[in-house]
């Protein structure tokens with residue numbers, strides 16, 4: 055299981071610095087959508103330059119214009135890009151095809167999809183499927199990701215959205231390949247200690 059550190063609502067310098075504080079305890083580093091929107095591909099380039107051995111995910115949340123956006127982020131050094139599950143099949147296919155050319159990967163964000171919409175994504179089985187509770191649902195609706203089952207179990211899965219040390223264990227029922235954690239590390243009083251505890255939890259789950 056990989057821990058993905060999600061870096062949002064920060065400057066590039068702050069994001070690089072936080073990633074440096076916890077790099078020993080995280081596996082993947084996400085350049086959050088907010089960084090990409092505010093600073094563009096420079097945020098991805100600088101993260102990859104500083105952490106060349108980490109898997110860098112560009113949280114593009116692509117919904118159209120797939121080939122162009124996929125090339126942008128893979129040329130900038132991203133190892134993984136995200137596409138919205140709500141996008142047309144043509145968009146998702148173009149992301150996967152472009153990722154294949156670059157030998158990189160695609161994560162499909164399942165944000166706010168119905169079960170019937172999710173079902174239509176099952177054939178994209180080379181992608182990583184991310185069960186996600188949005189920032190707005192967290193901040194305005196008090197929700198967080200506490201999912202105990204998913205139709206994507208058995209495929210490559212990620213989980214995201216307000217995950218904390220307290221909710222970590224429940225999500226392990228899904229056997230995710232990637233657990234995405236933002237605020238529980240970036241806003242912790244002691245980030246290194248928080249990341250280290252989360253890493254320990256992920257190791258405990260692996261031996262079960």
Ligand SMILES: O=C(CO)[C@H](O)[C@H](O)COP(=O)(O)O
Nearest residue numbers: 060214215216217235236237
């Ligand atoms: O993709 C995101 C927001 O759309 C975040 O990166 C993701 O939700 C993880 O952050 P947090 O743990 O703070 O919810």
